Amino acid sequence: MDREQQILALIRQNPFISQIEIASMIGISRSAVAGYIAALTKKGTIRGRAYVTSDELTIMCIGGANLDSKAVSKQTIRLGSSNPVTVTDSCGGVARNIAETLAGLSCRTALLTVVGDDKAGQWVLEETRKRGVDVSQTIVLQGESTGTYTAVLDTTGEMFLAFANMEIYDKCTPQLLMDKWSHIAASQLVIADTNLPAGTLQELIKRCKDEGISLFIDPVSSEKAKKLPQELHGVTAIFPNLEEACQLAGASIEIIDQDYDKLARAIQARGVKHVFITLGSAGVMYVGEEGEQLFPPIPTNVVEVTGAGDALVAGIAYGVMHQHTYMDACSYGLAAAQITLQTDQSVASELTEERLQQTIQSITKGV
Numbered sequence: 016m017d018r019e020q021q022i023l024a025l026i027r028q029n030p031f032i033s034q035i036e037i038a039s040m041i042g043i044s045r046s047a048v049a050g051y052i053a054a055l056t057k058k059g060t061i062r063g064r065a066y067v068t069s070d071e072l073t074i075m076c077i078g079g080a081n082l083d084s085k086a087v088s089k090q091t092i093r094l095g096s097s098n099p100v101t102v103t104d105s106c107g108g109v110a111r112n113i114a115e116t117l118a119g120l121s122c123r124t125a126l127l128t129v130v131g132d133d134k135a136g137q138w139v140l141e142e143t144r145k146r147g148v149d150v151s152q153t154i155v156l157q158g159e160s161t162g163t164y165t166a167v168l169d170t171t172g173e174m175f176l177a178f179a180n181m182e183i184y185d186k187c188t189p190q191l192l193m194d195k196w197s198h199i200a201a202s203q204l205v206i207a208d209t210n211l212p213a214g215t216l217q218e219l220i221k222r223c224k225d226e227g228i229s230l231f232i233d234p235v236s237s238e239k240a241k242k243l244p245q246e247l248h249g250v251t252a253i254f255p256n257l258e259e260a261c262q263l264a265g266a267s268i269e270i271i272d273q274d275y276d277k278l279a280r281a282i283q284a285r286g287v288k289h290v291f292i293t294l295g296s297a298g299v300m301y302v303g304e305e306g307e308q309l310f311p312p313i314p315t316n317v318v319e320v321t322g323a324g325d326a327l328v329a330g331i332a333y334g335v336m337h338q339h340t341y342m343d344a345c346s347y348g349l350a351a352a353q354i355t356l357q358t359d360q361s362v363a364s365e366l367t368e369e370r371l372q373q374t375i376q377s378i379t380k381g382v
Contacts, residue, residue: 078208083107224249248286322361
């Protein structure tokens with residue numbers, strides 16, 4: 016075993032081992048150890064202040080993890096009146112949903128979020144853990160309430176109105192990010208949503224740029240997209256819907272006349288490498304380093320739209336992690352969204368790696 020491999024083996028056993036300890040254990044100088052560690056860091060084999068190896072975690076999702084309630088109306092919604100509904104509770108939050116979806120696709124996934132010390136937080140973490148997501152880095156805040164999201168859907172499954180109580184995410188400070196940085200830096204891909212405060216998003220983007228870490232951003236909503244800094248160099252890919260894209264591009268949605276490519280290029284000009292604008296029944300507009308293309312949606316009978324956007328991000332991440340180009344990975348995102356649209360679940364239990372591959376094969380064959 017050569018010196019690099021000896022050092023790497025010791026680091027894998029104890030990511031917080033000091034250079035002096037390594038030097039003593041293998042019989043070389045501390046400066047020599049520093050040189051080997053610098054080489055391993057340059058290769059991307061280890062990352063972060065604590066020597067966490069890059070294969071310990073594959074994808075780190077940072078952002079919201081909520082208790083979601085969905086009220087589905089049994090008839091046409093009437094404002095100012097009582098409406099009969101069916102209510103269901105589930106785990107939610109954009110980052111959490113993406114993490115669970117990726118775990119269902121056999122990806123190694125971790126979630127970094129904050130929850131309150133309440134029953135909702137306990138339940139969300141336990142259910143997320145059961146779905147295969149590593150929640151060990153999540154912070155439980157004493158005296159705080161876990162984020163909640165309540166959506167009112169019409170009879171077609173389209174969102175009519177939603178309420179969000181997410182003040183807890185203001186506690187996701189830049190300092191908390193730095194406290195967890197060794198774990199973030201160990202991942203091959205970071206996916207963040209804009210439930211994070213503006214300062215935290217800015218710090219995350221800067222650190223990922225400086226350390227060469229791939230970063231995906233889900234803007235969540237047009238209002239929350241305003242938290243993103245003007246300078247987006249460091250964002251590998253972003254996934255706005257049309258309203259969010261107009262916010263990011265500084266354009267009015269009323270004057271957009273299917274000029275989706277220009278809209279995406281305006282966002283790209285802020286520093287993003289790959290822009291995916293989700294357009295509902297019009298598909299997905301991709302503009303990035305690999306070119307431009309409008310991807311039509313996969314025909315499907317829509318049961319409910321909730322979660323389809325999260326599934327698309329997860330599907331694209333899955334494709335990229337499996338060495339596909341970003342343009343090719345878009346097909347995986349569309350397939351994941353199609354499977355989710357056919358269910359009433361925010362994270363579709365039917366969305367497995369096998370089902371995703373079958374759907375991709377069907378698209379390729381034109382079935």
